[in-house]
Amino acid sequence: MVIIGAGINGAVAAAAASAAGxxxxxxxxxxxxxxxxxxxxxxxxxGIKYLQGYEFGLVFKLCLxxxxxxxxxxxxxxxxxxLASLGPTAPFGRLLGTFGTLFYWGIGLFGTRAPSxxxxxxxxxxxxxLKSGRTAIKYYDAELPDNDxxxxxxxxxxxxxxxxxxxxxxxxxxxxxxxxxxxxxxxGANSETVTAKSxxxxxxxxxxxxxxxxxxxxxxxxxxxxxxxxxxxxxxxDEYQVLAFWDEQERLxxxxxxxxxxxxxxxxxxxxxxxxxxxxxxTEFVIKQVNAQMELADPITSADVVSERSGVRPLVIxxxxxxxxxxxxxxxxxxxxxxxxDLSVVTILGGKxxxxxxxxxxxxHELSQLGHKTTKPKNWFGEGDQIRKQEFFELxxxxxxAESAGLIADGIWRRHGAVGFxxxxxGNLEDIFDGLGVTxxxxxxxxxxxxxxxxxxxxxRRLPVDMCRSKKELAANRxxxxxxxxxxx
Ligand SMILES: Cc1cc2nc3c(=O)[nH]c(=O)nc-3n(C[C@H](O)[C@H](O)[C@H](O)COP(=O)(O)OP(=O)(O)OC[C@H]3O[C@@H](n4cnc5c(N)ncnc54)[C@H](O)[C@@H]3O)c2cc1C
Numbered sequence: 001m002v003i004i005g006a007g008i009n010g011a012v013a014a015a016a017a018s019a020a021g022x023x024x025x026x027x028x029x030x031x032x033x034x035x036x037x038x039x040x041x042x043x044x045x046x047g048i049k050y051l052q053g054y055e056f057g058l059v060f061k062l063c064l065x066x067x068x069x070x071x072x073x074x075x076x077x078x079x080x081x082x083l084a085s086l087g088p089t090a091p092f093g094r095l096l097g098t099f100g101t102l103f104y105w106g107i108g109l110f111g112t113r114a115p116s117x118x119x120x121x122x123x124x125x126x127x128x129x130l131k132s133g134r135t136a137i138k139y140y141d142a143e144l145p146d147n148d149x150x151x152x153x154x155x156x157x158x159x160x161x162x163x164x165x166x167x168x169x170x171x172x173x174x175x176x177x178x179x180x181x182x183x184x185x186x187x188g189a190n191s192e193t194v195t196a197k198s199x200x201x202x203x204x205x206x207x208x209x210x211x212x213x214x215x216x217x218x219x220x221x222x223x224x225x226x227x228x229x230x231x232x233x234x235x236x237x238d239e240y241q242v243l244a245f246w247d248e249q250e251r252l253x254x255x256x257x258x259x260x261x262x263x264x265x266x267x268x269x270x271x272x273x274x275x276x277x278x279x280x281x282x283t284e285f286v287i288k289q290v291n292a293q294m295e296l297a298d299p300i301t302s303a304d305v306v307s308e309r310s311g312v313r314p315l316v317i318x319x320x321x322x323x324x325x326x327x328x329x330x331x332x333x334x335x336x337x338x339x340x341x342d343l344s345v346v347t348i349l350g351g352k353x354x355x356x357x358x359x360x361x362x363x364x365h366e367l368s369q370l371g372h373k374t375t376k377p378k379n380w381f382g383e384g385d386q387i388r389k390q391e392f393f394e395l396x397x398x399x400x401x402a403e404s405a406g407l408i409a410d411g412i413w414r415r416h417g418a419v420g421f422x423x424x425x426x427g428n429l430e431d432i433f434d435g436l437g438v439t440x441x442x443x444x445x446x447x448x449x450x451x452x453x454x455x456x457x458x459x460x461r462r463l464p465v466d467m468c469r470s471k472k473e474l475a476a477n478r479x480x481x482x483x484x485x486x487x488x489x
Contacts, residue, residue, distance in 0.1 A: 001198040001367070002027065002184055004172045004210055007037035008148070008356050009335075009348045010202030011155035012381075016360030017200075018162035019380035022372055025194060026164055027186060029171035031457045032156050033149035035274075036204045037353070038461055039311025040148045041229065041256060041266055043242075044069050044077050044354050045141035047333065048104045049252050052091065056107065058334055063108030065355050070111065070142050072382035075414040076154065078145055079112055080257075083138045084244035085123065085130045087293060091250055094135040101139040112140035127243065129236055129294050143242070143256070146415055148353055149461035153450065155356070158380050168451060175199070175214050177343050198344040198370060200363060205274035205314045207349050216345040220336045221319045224274060224312040228282045229256075229265030231307045231467050232300060236262040236290070245293035253289055259468035260435035261306065264290050271312060278308040306470040316350035335359060339366040346370070357381060384417045392420050400429040407437030415463075416445070432479045438463055440483055447487045455489050 001017065003010045006028035014026040028034065046063030047055075070077050084090070086097055094117055101115035116138045118126065123136035130136065144151050160166060170188035177183075182196045203210045211218050236255045237243055243255040256263045264286055283302055291299045316336045335351030337359070346366045351359055360380065368374045396409035408429050412420040423445045432438055443458065452458045459466035459474070466474070474480060483489075 001025070001200060001372075002172075002182070002194060002196040003200040003202055004028075005202035005204060005206075006032045006152070006156060006166070006168065007035055007202065007204050008033070008152050008155070008353050009204065009351060009359050010200070011037075011152045011159065012356045012360035013200050013202055013346075013348065013363040014159035014164050014166075015155040015162070015380040016364045016377045017367060017374075018159045018164040019377035020364045020367070020374040022367065022374060024159060024164040025167065025196070026156065026159060027167045027170045027172065027188075029169065029187075031168050031453070031461055032166075032451065033152035033461055036311045036314065037152050038147070038149040039227070039229075039309045040353055041227075041254065041263075042144040042148050042258075043141060043256075044144060046104065046108050046354075047352075048082075048100070048139060048141070050333070051100060051104060051107075059104070060107050061358075062352070062354050063104075063111065065358055066142055067108065067111035068357060069354070074386065075383060075410075075417075076144065076146065076151060077142050078240075079140055080143045081113070081138050081140050081239075081241045082244050082254075083123075083127055083130075083136055083241055085293065086135045086137065087131060087245065089246040089248060089250050091246065094137065097135075097137040101137050104139055112142075115139040127237060127239070127241075129296055130243070131293065131295050141242075144353075145257070145259075145464075146411075147461075147464045147467065150415065150463070151353065153462060155360075155381065156451075162380065166451060169453065172210065172213065177215070181344070198346065198367065198372065201345060201347040205312050207314065207347055211345075211347055214343065214345055216340045216343045216347070218336075218338045218347050218349060219319050220316050220338065220349050222314045222349055223317055224271050225315055226269045226271045226276045226310065226312050227266040228276075228278045228286065228308065228310045229263050230278070230283060230286055230305045231258050231261050231263045231309075232304045233261065233306050233470070234304065235260065236264075236294065236296065236300075243294075245289070247289040248292070253286070255290065255294075259464050261468050263467075265309075274312050276310045276312060278310045282310070283308075306473075307467050309467075314350050337362050337366060339370060341370060344370050388418050388421070389413055392418070395421075396424065396429060399424065399427070400431075404431040404434070404437065405429075407431065407435070408439055409437075411437035412439075412442055415442075419445075430479075432477060432483075433465065433469055433473070436465060436468060438465055440479060443480075443483055444487065447489065452489075455484060458489065 098117040336349045393409040397405040
């Protein structure tokens with residue numbers, strides 16, 4: 001089958017279907033995870049805020065999905081505390097907040113550390129950058145320290161090791177269906193026509209366009225919500241934690257970790273076009289919220305922004321449901337998977353990174369309903385064994401400076417597991433940017449083995465470097481510039 005779209009949904013579909021014994025071609029018109037799946041908040045979370053909309057079923061399901069991912073990705077997914085400051089725009093006070101976080105912990109089957117609640121005095125002591133005089137609550141979820149796009153790559157890697165073929169920078173241009181199956185015209189370096197028994201439409205915000213192109217309409221519809229994040233040139237909290245606030249529209253916004261920087265956001269604006277960018281108004285809005293909710297010795301300005309992200313959440317609505325949804329911010333984040341038996345097309349609509357394992361399993365189920373002979377997919381996700389982790393850390397410590405050894409070992413092991421032994425080779429290990437834990441050896445390995453065709457694929461999507469350092473800093477880094485020349489990038 002051909003899977004169109006290598007965002008999280010296409011990647012999990014490819015990994016699960018390949019492991020179920022099916023023959024898979026995965027294509028994307030850009031790089032792996034070049035669209036929505038590189039613009040998220042990097043959270044693997046149960047969706048505490050959906051409790052306010054009484055979506056208990058959704059929260060329960062997302063919490064189970066989070067717990068399962070946390071179990072299978074002990075390095076790539078990290079549990080993290082959310083310290084929420086209860087200012088005047090918070091929709092509840094400390095008592096209700098405490099009850100809500102306890103309920104959230106319970107609905108998540110106690111899969112994280114226990115929540116806590118703080119008086120204004122203690123809150124200020126544990127996080128001096130919070131506004132004085134505000135109580136706080138703390139609950140736990142999880143995040144992706146290497147970014148969403150790296151996580152997507154991991155599923156693509158699983159799919160390839162189970163026999164899937166990958167073609168990036170290859171767009172589905174047209175398609176015809178006959179009794180013999182599908183003929184799909186692809187653009188790309190070598191435009192070609194491929195045949196397939198089934199097509200999986202995993203094109204995120206483009207799902208309706210591609211279902212039109214396939215002549216396979218879906219009953220659910222999509223609306224798009226734009227969200228932006230800004231990465232700052234510094235950390236707004238010294239702890240490894242997320243700070244949570246309610247903005248002037250009473251929406252949750254976060255100060256999130258991004259390498260050795262902080263990322264702030266997000267917004268929720270209805271748009272029609274999936275192609276978005278951060279506008280001056282977006283930047284001003286987010287900066288204003290941060291400065292209004294925190295007590296920073298040095299308030300942030302637009303000069304502090306080193307990089308930005310902007311994407312659209314594809315939100316599922318019933319066909320015929322009015323575009324003027326009464327409460328935009330309350331729209332459900334559930335995904336929908338629709339199968340067209342006559343044309344053998346499966347369409348994935350909406351969803352979250354957090355729910356990805358369920359999407360993979362549901363796609364395989366739909367494919368077996370369409371008549372494909374599938375086996376139960378095995379080992380299609382998760383990290384390899386951790387037996388040599390200690391040995392790896394000791395080896396790195398003997399080759400890197402005391403300041404950077406931990407970061408380097410942690411980063412390489414997280415992203416590559418035991419392949420790290422091959423990556424580090426025999427020489428000394430140096431961080432190419434102090435504080436990021438990325439070495440020349442790793443960059444060489446990624447460029448050669450991870451389907452990289454450009455600097456952006458490498459630094460933005462396989463590594464978080466492009467998010468944590470400004471263009472100017474990247475250009476001034478001699479080691480990096482020499483590596484680009486050596487690698488032909
Ligand atoms: C601001 C923001 C914050 C978010 N935060 C979180 C979060 O913290 N946690 C969470 O779980 N979820 C979060 N989400 C949601 C999550 O990011 C998305 O639901 C998810 O990434 C969607 O993945 P996808 O695979 O469906 O779409 P995409 O990632 O957009 O992938 C679709 C792919 O299809 C390709 N494509 C389109 N048309 C064609 C064609 N004709 N031929 C070939 N390829 C094509 C595109 O190039 C693209 O790569 C967030 C979303 C946003 C926007």
